Amino acid sequence: MLDVQQWLGALPPLVIYLTVAGIIGVESMGIPLPGEITLLSAALLAATGVVEPEWVAVAAALGAIIGDSLGYTVGRRGGRPLLVRLGRRFPRHLGPDHLARAEQTFARHGVWAVFFGRFIALLRILAGPLAGALHVPYRRFLLANATGGLVWAFATTYLLFHLGRVAEHWLKNFSWAGLALALLAGVGSTWWLRRRAHRTPEHDEKVSSGTP
Template sequence: MLDVQHWLVALPPLAVYLTVAGVIGVESVGVPLPGEITLLSAALLAATGVVEPAWVAAAAALGAVVGDSLGYTVGRRGGRPLLARLGRRFPRHLGPEHLARAEQTFARHGVWAIFLGRFVALLRILAGPLAGALRVPYGRFLAANAAGGLVWAFATTYLLFHLGRVAEHWLSSFSWAGLALAVLAGLGSTWWLRRRARRAHGQADREEAVPGAPR
């Protein structure tokens, strides 16, 4: 994340917003890019006053909603063969086992998988294409996609923004205490944002592993 933040700080604010929207958008189409890391880096950059948190969050939300919608269109037209090709191209991120887990989550949680998927790396990449391939009605998909994208973008941005401001204040007086606070706060925020999503995703995996488990 430090490398991404170092790269972003060299850009003018408008380029930062466009980069956030672009990376998250392309990731949401189905290409494994570091969308969340880019958002976290931009949010921490906002805490230093280089960029505005509202524009960072808006760019992230726009990239998420538009990217997922494009991914939905691609998945609807390409279907399962397209997902299989993506799996062969990115086996470490989108292999057959990843696709099976994502499908299990969709079968278990329906459109909630689209909303919660914004907080889980695997589903964040596959939600759009998989929803299209599974012929989820676009109206339901768009509602869950927009809600998830907005909550994820604004909650992540402002949480990291305020944590960064607190850490900066502490670092100005007690560097070791501020650093410890920043690390603990970052870990806690990540756990808070992902807890419910990972619980749902993990439950689907356990049901798949237990023969005869109810679905």
């Protein structure tokens, strides 16, 4: 994730928003891309002031909703054979076992699988195409898709944004004296544990031999 964050950080803010929307959108169409990692990286960049969190969340939500809708259209036209072909192309992400688990989830939870699928790596990729292939009514799909995309995008962005701000504030106020004290405590405890470990066998040997 650090590499993705550094790569995004070198881009202008507008390009970052478009990149977040694009990667998440393509992932939602059924192509395995690091959509969630991209969102997490952009949210952490927002915590450092590089981009605005609200626009990161909007970009992620739009990418998720539009990408899922396009995936739904593709899945409805191509059907299950399309998903099988995708599985052959990306066996590590969309193999027969992955497809079977996703179908079981849809059979059990119906349209709710689209909503909760936004928070699960496998269903985040397959939810749109699979809903289309299974002929889920589009209105029900769109409602679950839009709600899940908005909740996932804004909750993830602002959670990471606030965590990043807290971590940055803590590190900024962490004094050099505190750092030195922590290092000394770490070295001292390590030395004590090693000394203790070396002395314990000697002590056991003296006890077993009866030496005072």
